[in-house]
Amino acid sequence: MKKIVGAVILALVVIVCGVTLFLNLSHKNNGSQASNTQETSGSNTTDSSKLKVGVILPGDETDSYSHSQIVGMKKMAEELNIPEKDIIWKIKVKNNDDYKSAVSDLSSKGCSYVVVTNDRLENAVIDNATEYENMNFVFVGGTSAKISKLKNVYDVALREYEARYVSGVVAGLKIKELAEANALQPESLDNDNNVRIGYVGSFKDAKTISGYTAFFLGAKSVYPQITMELQYVDGKNKIDAEATSAQLLMSRGSVIVAYDTDSHSIPAMVQMQKDGGKPAFCISSDENLSEDAKTAQLAAVEDQWSVVYKDIFSKVLNGEKLDRDKSYGYAEGALLVSDFSEEAAPNTKETVDSLEQQFKEGTIKVFDTSKFTVGGKALSKATIDLSYYKSDDDEEALFKGKSKNAIVSENGITYFAESKFRAAPYFNYVVDGVVELEVSEPNPKE
Template identity: 35%
Template sequence: MKKIIALLLAVVMVFALVACASTAKTEEKTDAPAPAETNNEQTTEPAEETDAPAEDETAEPAGDAVGTDIKIGVVLIGDENEGYTYSHIKGIQEATKALGISESNIIWKYSIPEDESCYDACVDCVDQGCQIVITNSYGHQSFCLLAAEEYPDVQFVAMTGDTARANGLDNFHNAFTGIYQARYVGGVVAGMKLQQLIDEGKVEDKNKTADGKIKIGYVGAYPYAEVVSGYTAFFLGLQSIVPDVAMQVQYTNSWFNITAENEAAKALIADGCIIVSQHADSTGAPAACQEALDAGTTVYCVGYNVDMLAVAPTAALTSPTNVWEVFYEYAFRAVMNGESFDQNWCQGYEADAVTLTPLGESCAPGTQEKVDETIAAIKDGSLHVFDTSKFTVGGKTVTTAFATDTDGDFVPDADEAVFDGYYHESYFQSAPSFQLRIDGITELN
């Protein structure tokens, strides 16, 4: 997913047609809305990092120390009404509060599409004195890079991007969390519920495939590595509790489309899926599950980014979520101190950079204990999400898979990611790279 600027621009212009926001308005504010409080408290203590991506941990001078006078530009694909962007807003607010940075020192740019508007927004942030500029959508990346090339004394971070390593600019960075870990744990939560339903005799014939596997569903945005990595992690987590399952993935071809997500979930439920999860940014899928449950259909859901209990109080089990303040506090502190920071940053449970939202009332007994046990195993390195002994592709064990795309065709062709018995996700770059279509999962469209 890379390289030559001309190619990147062409690709991004295509993606802009299906931009991952429900609107394309441009809005600047110096005060972010105050989102509702959520409780993302961890239940286990942080442990030593065990499976980190390659990072430069040397703090070298990168500019003048500015202290709490730091000015931060934030270019967002959506606004506080869209779960993914909301989580970034919350993360930035928490980080600046912890560091004593005034809210007035943040320039917010809302609903910026994945086109030249992003470059213009980045440049405007620089013109207003920002020492660091953040963009939060993959499609922003090439435009953020253009600004970084033009302003070498300003730090730019393309969140969820994947070209910083190849471009090699000292002031251009990518960052992502190890959200695949939390998705695996979310799958464990779903598996515990499914086992309870099996024990209670609530799994019917309509909930099974012709060969007897229990149907689960997944509403995905796009067939990109980020989504494939996430749904595979969720499936493997669920399968660790209930092995005989089959998952159907329905794409919406949008990051945020509440109607499409709702309809996709309804289609999966109609086909007999008894658990539905998502990698899409609205409440559409959980709302569909709650409606079906209220009407007498047995179905439960695992969301993403935000607590879904407000819209699905008895259907929602939990949501994997990014704790973005961990990265933002790290990056802002570096700029405040005039130090460099990682070109590629990715942390998961080892840094408490991912978590689950509070468990819903419908979760099976013993779920919290199983969650704690699973997180502890991820932290101490005894559990690897993409353990190649736990899945097959075409009936065969995976022994080789590349992680890095070097020619811009969206197919990894470099950096062997399978070693020590598992696929090393986010090891060579911060963005997810897992694109294997494993047995047991079917993409419907």
């Protein structure tokens, strides 16, 4: 299989280069700007004009994830009357050395709070937290704050699987419409007449697996005869790799492609295929990218980071204690699936509105164990080790956590309780019906 996939990828290089050139031209001057502004020192008080916040981003305004973070942080600052000049940005912070340099500079500028948005930097955050005891670190996607002895680290995460499930329903509605209209091409069906959809994942980790599984289950809840092929790119904002992966999935028959990577190249590639006459559609990630996929985008998963940061910094300004570990989802107003195109199936918006309300009321269990199997069997037990290991090869935990069975029953439903025991995802099972085309070794934590 790997030889076949490799051959197809080589054949796609010219197409990918075209997408890359298009993106470079169309996004050269687009988006909110994040810059490293020189500031004078400030103090941590309840006076919003004196609160200084550092923001560490893995990318910049040209990738959808970092851009959504920038938009969310700026909206929070405006609503809480924090001067924009007191939000200090550090962009393209990707490794331990970058992180140490960024934190040192933010400390010298008087930042009392630092928001770290790159979840690959957990070891760096832990290693440097004790050196800067006068600073507080809000870590997006962190897994160790609650079990560590660090008093100045706070983990937050979105319950992204909720929105992925809803976006999967959007995809399922479109598949149903196409199937009923006999508009599917032969290559879009496998040997069992299951419709192929595709997903481009960043890393093979619990965050990606939780998200794509929720998307898959959402689609199957509408149209059960679906199979999903998955391609990992082992990174974020890898423009060429993401475009190549999307094209590969579509060349194998995927009608709809979703993803959790950060560049604009996947929507652009899907639009290119649709313009060429294929039934090709996408669900955009992080924010609305309809400018890249004017008729191919069915909807967009839009993270509402302003809600997260307003909750955190309202507490800071009011002198309230921060949660050591907290997740945000529909109930808090931190997720949204919107920007439905004319290509979306009829009644899509009404269906999504209903689902989102059910999430707010807590009546939907995404990982209902009656809805999926693993290795042909229902998941009856799922032991989750909540300890923190600096490396996947370590036998001894840096911070020891409890082991929990994530399978619980409530109101007659047995389900995997994602986000119950920790904010960051821990669903780590490849369910039946999902086919991994290529699996990379996980990147080590920085």
